[in-house]
Amino acid sequence: MTRELTYVGKSVPRDDAADKVTGAARYTHDLSLPGMLHAALVTSPHAAARIARIDASDAARLPGVRAVLTGADVDVRLGLYMQDKRILAHDVVRYQGEPVVAVAADTLDIAREACRRIHVEYEPRPAVLDPREAMKTAAALVHPDLGSYSHMEGVFFPTSRTNIAHHQKIRKGDVDAAFASAEVILKAGFDNPPVQHVPMETHASIAQALPGGRAEIWTSSQSPYTVRHLMSIAFGLPHNAVRVHVPYVGGGFGGKAGLNLEPLVYVLSKAAGGRPVRFVATREEEFNTLPSRQGLYSTIEIGTTRAGTIVALKATYVWDAGAYADYGVNVGRAAAYSGAGPYAIPNCWIDSFVVYTNKVYGTAYRGFGHLEVLWGVERAMDQMARKLGLDPAEFRRRNLLKPGDMTITGETFTAGHGEPSACLDAVAGAIDWGTPSPPPVEPTKRRGKGIAMLHKAPAMPTSTACSAIIKLDEDGAADILVSGVDYGQGTYTVLRQIAAEELRLPIQAVHINSDCDTAFTPYDWQTVASRFAYMGGHAVLRAAGDCLGQIRAVAAQVFGVATDKIVCENASAYPAGEPERAIPYRDLALGYTYPNGNAIGGPVIGHGRFIAHDLTHLDPDTGQGRPAQFWTYGAHGVEIEVDTETGEIEILRIATAIDAGKVLNAGLARGQVIGGVVQGIGSALWEGFRFDRSGHLLNPSFVDYKIPTAKDLPREMTPILLENPQPDGPYGARGIAEHPMISVPSAIGNALFDALGIEFASLPLSPESVVTRLAERGAEP
């Protein structure tokens, strides 16, 4: 590509912003259909119990109630990777907040009143809360029938008669021998609590069961086609009998991937005679009932030479999957093959166990397990560096992946993967690494600096596919149809830039409708894993190429020249060297009409497709294989100030470097970095579920579960984007949306050690925990 780029790489503003700043943008929360009913839920007050009896007769008699369903009425098990979850609890409840009875009524008030009149008798059981205990053979089973559940075979390995939903193994080299010969060994444990995604639009779905066994769904989802697919499997419907609409989505971050409330509203609609039924989660339900990010317990052991070369890494990751592990199993898989950090590690042994407990269930969350495992790995790397007497940046630099090195799954690292060491150098430079912080003004404050590396690849099936259609309009403008969802990342703008660039159209002439509709927009697996710009980008490139081919064929006939002599430029086509003869696209878009009335061609509609290539399942015993379409590497450098009296941590500055391959839209990329970093600060400093001894969630509200506000911004944030091109990426780009969040806690934890000399192993680094640890140290002799 020698041509100067007109749009790709530029800060084109997102074109849905006008809808969003005027209130015109319609989200599922805002939709209303004629005859629509409203749903409410009775949820379990217990983390673990047998359901002895449900009496809903009072509720059913309430005027305005149109349907009341219990688990006995809907005996379907659902799941993308692991079919372990029912629409409504049946016989047993497995977490506090689990839906037990669902009601559809004329108004929400009536539905809620009906729920209050439903009496459920429970026989509470001891809750399984600690996944490390739950792994043991004597533990009570959250899913006694695990062995009979269907799941993605050959990829996930549930252990029947245990709580282990998946065991991912990574085995490379001879770890025992390597540790035996290692000169320095470090072993450390770390943990992360479960956290919430907190999309500002809570989960919401509307469904209508239509005559002839059809279903129509409107949903706040990242996954129109996966919803369609799983609905069709669950209810035995042909795929084209299920139509899924996704309007504007108010944030997802992974929590709206896969299937969520759609089956629930569908069965209610069916029970209510086909009237549309809507369910919108309250914020409390969003915390209690809808999925979260899994907790994690890590044990990490590193062996090095005296000089600081890593010879071996051994890690055990125990994931607190909660009551259902449909998506959790894949987090446990992906985080394992990334579970040693972006380092060259000749001998590696990782066991990643995804373990059922009686807590709200986990799912994908921005970073997909990587923030969690790298909390441990990147803290351990700092500890190791100190043990070796090396600067933590220097220790990392010696061990980072370089071209020719092999990853822990046996992939050869190349220059096309990006440059982790350049990311490290960039952040080190940005925070003046190596120069101690100037002492704070107040005597009760301490300052410190920390760095941490990050990496992640898309976690997706080996055959993940995506497609795009571009149609030219009567005026020569272009409409892109895709089924990936832009729930804020800005991918639609990037796809418009690519199409405008390729089609030689002004950017204003390229449009993407914000609504996905599986009846019209073409297949895309689902919008997760930071792969939409990469895969959708390719699909749009090819669709644009297809359009250009059609335009050239007609123009060649008109001009009587070969197709390869046709130039497309400025929304028009002309024979090379004769721009004055240009025919505007508007005269070609529907076909060309000669002066005598004859016409040729026809409406220009291009399609493009893309499928993941060269990926393999990982070997079940060794984890070797090729799991990743591309890797994205990065680093954070942070300087903090901690108040030793209040325990509060202030971020003075944070620099984030990501090797993006190619920045497709600088403004949007910056938005992803800053948004991700601030979300990472939430995970670092405040966020985490707290449960009591019986498994009740203690902080299901914004008062008790703090997320970052405008007051919590770092004093300075420096996003740095590197451009070492991805050889097979569109314009050289790779995904960057999840990455800025990963390893923010690790960098802050490392800075906290620098400031206080105290090792923190548990997240969040809340003021209480800082104060407690300082007091403990103060109490030491």
Place this chain on the structure above:
Amino acid sequence: MYDIEPRVNGHTERASVPAGMTLLEFLRDRLALTGSKEGCGIGECGACTVLLDGKPVTACLVLAVEADGLDVRTIEGEATDGQLSALQQSFVDAGAVQCGFCTPGMIMSARGLLLRNPHPSDEEIVEAIAGNLCRCTGYEAILRAIRAAAQQEVEPLPGEPDTKTARLLRSDQSTGGRP
């Protein structure tokens, strides 16, 4: 039922509402003004912020009857004749919008600030939106947008990639953080 006559975005609305109906329900369900969002329903997220006689309130905590005879301004009243206000335009230009769900409430909080204080300091801007949660943007672009609107001019987006030094791109040399 209570008869109320609030003035909503300049139009007098006559309605009969139950005592317990919130202003947010009234706006969204009765007037179909769905620009105001419900992010929590209990006054903790700011997504439902509207102006009541010029002052920002969380409409989920105000009863519809309390708006009787008062002036209510929602996001739908921010643009005039299809023209975005300078505030809206600077949200667009600064990249202050991602999923957009917090945006109407953010803009109304900012509007309330600019009405009472046309030249706010950076601290006053932070204070004005401290009750509006945004999970996507990290707030930095929002602060920049409000600052720019206050100055009636929009800062160019930093971070145009420097294609010559292709490898290392620092998209912001200076502060990208809190003022």
